[in-house]
Amino acid sequence: MLSRAEFYAVRMWTLLFAAWGALYSIVEFRHIGIDIGTNRRVIDVPALLGGTVVRVIRASETLGSVVVLDVGHGLFHSYCHLSKDRLPVRGDWIGPGERVGRLAGGPSTLPMGHVDYPGSAWGGIHLHLVISTHPESAYSKVAGHRTLRAFRDPADTIREVLSAPAANKSRPFVPQTFEVVEEEVEMKIITSSIGQSLAIGSLVVQFGSPEEVEVALSKGLEIQEVHPETHKRMIAESNLRRHDRLPFVLVYGDPSGTVYTFAGDELNPVYDPSTLPVLKQGAYDTVTWSAEEIRLRLAQQEAARS
Known part of the structure; x- marks a missing residue:
């Protein structure tokens, strides 16, 4: 399994928080997480932060299998597009860098019961990571969680984690220059x-x-x-x-x-x-x-x- 520093390295980022997409519906037209690509490799996913498993969804229609960790401070990390291979169970503690699950291999035309069903909102092997203040807002429309302000940009957390001395003494990333603006735009x-x-x-x-x-x-x-x-x-x-x-x-x-x-x-x-x-x-x-x-x-x- 790749280390956190390897798996979440900036070169692996393929789709950013708040990116536009016509078919996104939890926050209309907006991507609520970050996508981590693996060059089409089906590999295990290390936890970005440690936490207690509070949700395990084995067959979300759009996101495949989903594991949600309570990482404290009122925040939940949702790991989406996982396979059904050796998923954790509710109540498990997963430490930083430990296995959350394995990426689904797809394709999205597989039956939902298949171990590698990735969900319909899938365009290739990747992790969709969502950080929010509600354990179910990554995969369902939760009242009060329908705008980008209800979510956190995972890039900020990744930068903090990979900049820490414990993460192989990685250098800090360049500060973020993009600001999410939610007012109406033409x-x-x-x-x-x-x-x-x-x-x-x-x-x-x-x-x-x-x-x-x-x-x-x-x-x-x-x-x-x-x-x-x-x-x-x-x-x-x-x-x-x-x-x-x-x-x-x-x-x-x-x-x-x-x-x-x-x-x-x-x-x-x-x-x-x-x-x-x-x-x-x-x-x-x-x-x-x-x-x-x-x-x-x-x-x-x-x-x-x-």
Whole structure:
């Protein structure tokens, strides 16, 4: 089993707290936890903090098996998308770094009774970690726990744990620069010949599935037609803003000249680097991959989403 420092390292983070998603419903459109990717490995999950097991859900429809720890101070850590393999029982004490469970191997089309059923809200092998003040708010709609303020950003706790001397004397992480803002923001659909995106204030999010497009359209949002080059620039600038909290490198080598950001375990295109002064300043580390490496990575990502 990986150590806490290895499992929760920033390079493993694949989806951050408060990220947008059309199908999220506990807090509408918002991701209430952090996703820890494992490069498609089915491995055991170490506890971030020690705590008493207060809930064990063996077959949540959306999240697979879930283990909830009471870690004290009124906080609960929910470990989601686990398999049914050797789950703990209510009342067990799990110490820091000890096994909580094993990640589900999927796919989501497995029957709910299967040991590796991961839940319907699953896009590949990963841990979905939620921190909140209610033991059931990670997997059910609890009154008073339907806004982001009812949840904690797990990244903050991970930083504290991995910065402590007990965690292999890891260096502290760079302070968080992203602030969750919950007031109403203007949302509209941006469309051009390259496709459709959702603009949320200054962020432009590419739709990941036909279902997300349908949900957005059902909200009756304004649709704005833009020039394809404008659309590409908006996506590129938004990609960089959304990566502000993750260290990433710029990937070169695509024969088309497209540059990509690589953070966590995901490759995202920067369509027009010449429009982004920050790239010209050499602010980010760069690597060069072969065209085949880039093609394979993009194909794997697409397969994981489908």
